[in-house]
Amino acid sequence: MGINFKQETFRDDFSFRNSPEQVRRFPFPFHEDGYMYSVNIEPHVPGAKNTVFEHLFDVDEHYVSEMHDRALVLAEDPLRCQSLPHMTLAGWDTLELLMTEKAKSYPEHFSLTRDGDKWHWVNRPLGIDDRFTFGDTSTLPYDPLEYITRQSQGDFAVLDQRDGNLWMDAGIVTTQADWSLDFDIGMNFFEWHAPVPLAHEMGVFKRALKFLMALQQGQPARRHNWTMTINPRLDTSPENYHKWGTDRTTVTPENVGDKVHLRVEIQMFFRLPRSNALLFPIRCYLIKMDELVTSPKWARRFHRVLRDLPPELAEYKGLVRYRPTVVEWLSKYDDGAPTSPGFGPD
Amino acid sequence: MSAASMLSRPVYGTLSPQAGKHHLLVADAEGAAAILDLAKNAPADFFAKAHIIYIPGASGPEYIDALKALNPERFYEGPSFAAALPRLRQTFDAAHMGTRLYIAGSEGLIGQVMQVAAEAGVDHASIQTEQRGSLARRVQCVHCKGITENVTTQPVKCSHCGLLLLVRDHYSRRYAAFQGVCINAEDPTDIPPTEEIFR
Amino acid sequence: MRAGSNRIDVTVTDVVVVNELVKRFHFERTHGGILPTFSGGAHVVVEMRDEGKTRLNPYSLMSSPLDTRDYTISVRRDDAGRGGSLFMHREVKPGQRMVISNPVNLFSLDLRAKKHLMIAGGIGITPFMAQTAQLAGRGGNFELHYACRNDALATYADVLTARYDRRIHLYRDDHGEKLDLEKLLSTQPLGTYLYVCGPAGMIKWVRATAAEAGWPDETVHFEHFAAPQPGKPFDVRLAVSEVDIRVGEHESLLEAIEAAGLNPPYLCRGGVCGQCETNVISYDGKFLHNDHWLSEEDHRSGCKIMPCVSRFEGKSLTLER
Ligand code: HEM
Ligand code: FES
Numbered sequence: 005m006g007i008n009f010k011q012e013t014f015r016d017d018f019s020f021r022n023s024p025e026q027v028r029r030f031p032f033p034f035h036e037d038g039y040m041y042s043v044n045i046e047p048h049v050p051g052a053k054n055t056v057f058e059h060l061f062d063v064d065e066h067y068v069s070e071m072h073d074r075a076l077v078l079a080e081d082p083l084r085c086q087s088l089p090h091m092t093l094a095g096w097d098t099l100e101l102l103m104t105e106k107a108k109s110y111p112e113h114f115s116l117t118r119d120g121d122k123w124h125w126v127n128r129p130l131g132i133d134d135r136f137t138f139g140d141t142s143t144l145p146y147d148p149l150e151y152i153t154r155q156s157q158g159d160f161a162v163l164d165q166r167d168g169n170l171w172m173d174a175g176i177v178t179t180q181a182d183w184s185l186d187f188d189i190g191m192n193f194f195e196w197h198a199p200v201p202l203a204h205e206m207g208v209f210k211r212a213l214k215f216l217m218a219l220q221q222g223q224p225a226r227r228h229n230w231t232m233t234i235n236p237r238l239d240t241s242p243e244n245y246h247k248w249g250t251d252r253t254t255v256t257p258e259n260v261g262d263k264v265h266l267r268v269e270i271q272m273f274f275r276l277p278r279s280n281a282l283l284f285p286i287r288c289y290l291i292k293m294d295e296l297v298t299s300p301k302w303a304r305r306f307h308r309v310l311r312d313l314p315p316e317l318a319e320y321k322g323l324v325r326y327r328p329t330v331v332e333w334l335s336k337y338d339d340g341a342p343t344s345p346g347f348g349p350d
Numbered sequence: 351m352s353a354a355s356m357l358s359r360p361v362y363g364t365l366s367p368q369a370g371k372h373h374l375l376v377a378d379a380e381g382a383a384a385i386l387d388l389a390k391n392a393p394a395d396f397f398a399k400a401h402i403i404y405i406p407g408a409s410g411p412e413y414i415d416a417l418k419a420l421n422p423e424r425f426y427e428g429p430s431f432a433a434a435l436p437r438l439r440q441t442f443d444a445a446h447m448g449t450r451l452y453i454a455g456s457e458g459l460i461g462q463v464m465q466v467a468a469e470a471g472v473d474h475a476s477i478q479t480e481q482r483g484s485l486a487r488r489v490q491c492v493h494c495k496g497i498t499e500n501v502t503t504q505p506v507k508c509s510h511c512g513l514l515l516l517v518r519d520h521y522s523r524r525y526a527a528f529q530g531v532c533i534n535a536e537d538p539t540d541i542p543p544t545e546e547i548f549r
Numbered sequence: 550m551r552a553g554s555n556r557i558d559v560t561v562t563d564v565v566v567v568n569e570l571v572k573r574f575h576f577e578r579t580h581g582g583i584l585p586t587f588s589g590g591a592h593v594v595v596e597m598r599d600e601g602k603t604r605l606n607p608y609s610l611m612s613s614p615l616d617t618r619d620y621t622i623s624v625r626r627d628d629a630g631r632g633g634s635l636f637m638h639r640e641v642k643p644g645q646r647m648v649i650s651n652p653v654n655l656f657s658l659d660l661r662a663k664k665h666l667m668i669a670g671g672i673g674i675t676p677f678m679a680q681t682a683q684l685a686g687r688g689g690n691f692e693l694h695y696a697c698r699n700d701a702l703a704t705y706a707d708v709l710t711a712r713y714d715r716r717i718h719l720y721r722d723d724h725g726e727k728l729d730l731e732k733l734l735s736t737q738p739l740g741t742y743l744y745v746c747g748p749a750g751m752i753k754w755v756r757a758t759a760a761e762a763g764w765p766d767e768t769v770h771f772e773h774f775a776a777p778q779p780g781k782p783f784d785v786r787l788a789v790s791e792v793d794i795r796v797g798e799h800e801s802l803l804e805a806i807e808a809a810g811l812n813p814p815y816l817c818r819g820g821v822c823g824q825c826e827t828n829v830i831s832y833d834g835k836f837l838h839n840d841h842w843l844s845e846e847d848h849r850s851g852c853k854i855m856p857c858v859s860r861f862e863g864k865s866l867t868l869e870r
Pocket of ligand 2: 668824835856857858
């Protein structure tokens, strides 16, 4: 009973869509009818069947196409994957974690055989079958971080921990909400978060950092974040902003349902064993407004969240131009009825 | 997004003498005045263990005699940062722990010397810095990655790819540059007026 | 964030007498399989059940991070302490089942270093056993200077010298050998990081000498777990949970809070990680602060306490817990 991988695009003709099953497992991020920043961190434990939390690393129907899109981005701009020299060990840690979990969660698609440091990795959906020596970079076609994250949905930042802070010293970033890994490499937790409004003053980052510094191996945590994207474009990078920025002016009442997407990031935190670094996978899920409103509760709630969003957040997330049009469109799906607490559909 | 709230922006201080076996002081233009001020509080033997690298630039010969009068162990005057770079690298390569670094002058110079120091293994937090003189910025275009030097206006045209850039306060120590992002990406016909603000 | 929620069942597979003061303990998973990978400098918290009391003591892992079929720790007997080390020496035997925490690293290598300079005193050698193994496996540049009382107490000096030869420098008190620290610190290339683990006095001396020689704070790493000290019993009110507890003579405040059924956060149980920091609501008496976490100002303020190592003497103490 494997996953039915789709062939689709996240650029040009934008053929991406979610199957009805995928819509049902969409990680809707609002547990109430409003939104503000908070230290929303919870343990990352495997969750209910048919949710994106069933396994530590979710693989879904978009896997193969997302990996193809990543390869296109990297071919155009190799600076999207970088690792400072002292981060190679953390790269091996990342490779071990992702291979072990994928093989455990999806044995029909991935397998890993270990004989000491001689490893054999098979990735059936992408047609990869490689034997290599764990710890020896010359036995892989890419450095370990790039090798495994070219086969893993979502972006990854790898943080070195030292001097009471976390440092963004490696990563791969091709499906981001408008931030540049290349620019942020070498920054600490407060520095790379510098552009975020309000949260610093609220003390969110101080408390979050304290939690992350103490995060232990074997006890991963997660949080979510969200924004909106016009067209199902994964690579909304600052690097290419001059190419996709005009998308934001194309929203009309007629095309909201198909063009406007809610973009949810499930962000995870893992302590890496050999390097004592922190791995930060950022998994992005997209859903069209047409797909979202198939759940009446999600439609009502998202209408209220978007309508009442503090202006600083709307500005930071880049929603200002099209928010009124989308709120107007969503209002048709909001009869004012109360919504039930929690994330799931009613 | 005011400058005060942008936590990636480096905070420059006032040079002050640190415990150490050797002292490497690098300055451009009016940065020399910061070294002269530091000298007022320095222990008697400080400059006997000091190496000054000075790039006078727009200040011309104004500070040279005063710097020499500090009697540093070594004194070098160079025509540009680029010209001083090989010497700076060599100095770091030969240096031992216990060498303290002080940088004063334009933000561009401070950032670029810190870059070289970082390659040599010096932790940025251990470096004394003081900004003097021009507030002109080094700006990296996030699109083409080219760096435009001596930016004084908002917005600015990227000297490499020609896009009109908003100069953000977001700063990268690794590039020693502020971030420039296309200011009219959403509507290329919108051309805001250019103001001279970083002086 | 409790070790309690992430415990590992282990069996003691070997107990080795290393010398008159030190014993080495080997642990394997009781139910088979390899133990979690760790990084050099990490410790585990070992749970000791001693006549109805539970004691949790941190010990540095000293086995190679490259081989986690077993974990090993070395324990120095402390006859004046609260009994944790005595329990390990007297009661723990091969075949015994115990519980340890997942490894946590509060003393990790700075992998940016062009060179790692390590200074150990006495039993402070243990984290360096793992760190040198980790570095040697990847061709890392390190040098270890190790001070001890005499040959008999030069714990693992023979092993280290056999493994790393001239990278190990030994200083024996009874031979009048002395580490010339000032000279050592003055000849290190830029980009060297300094690590020190040993008795409190030694750490203080190394840090002060390094600061004097112009080594920035960021380049000086040290590990010193404070051992919880025995002391007079005292009473505490835990305001949030509305319980009154008594802290016994040989018990830490943290242990007494746990004995009352609460699960306060901790990582190191040695006053260094900051996790157990607790606000004081009111007090009448005097604090006996033993931690390395709070600032002197915090200590003076009477607003905070680290229950893993600090105590109290006086009439009343109410904590926000
Ligand atoms: C350690 C791992 C983390 C990494 C690598 C990371 C990275 C980032 C980056 C690169 C941005 C974009 C900043 C920009 O505009 O340039 C961001 C935004 C943000 N981060 Fe984090 N972050 C991490 C953890 C956290 C945690 C633990 C929290 C809070 C509990 C948090 C809260 C936020 C918020 C509120 C935003 C603004 C997002 C928005 O409104 O769209 N982050 N983060
Ligand atoms: S548990 Fe680490 S300071 Fe108390």
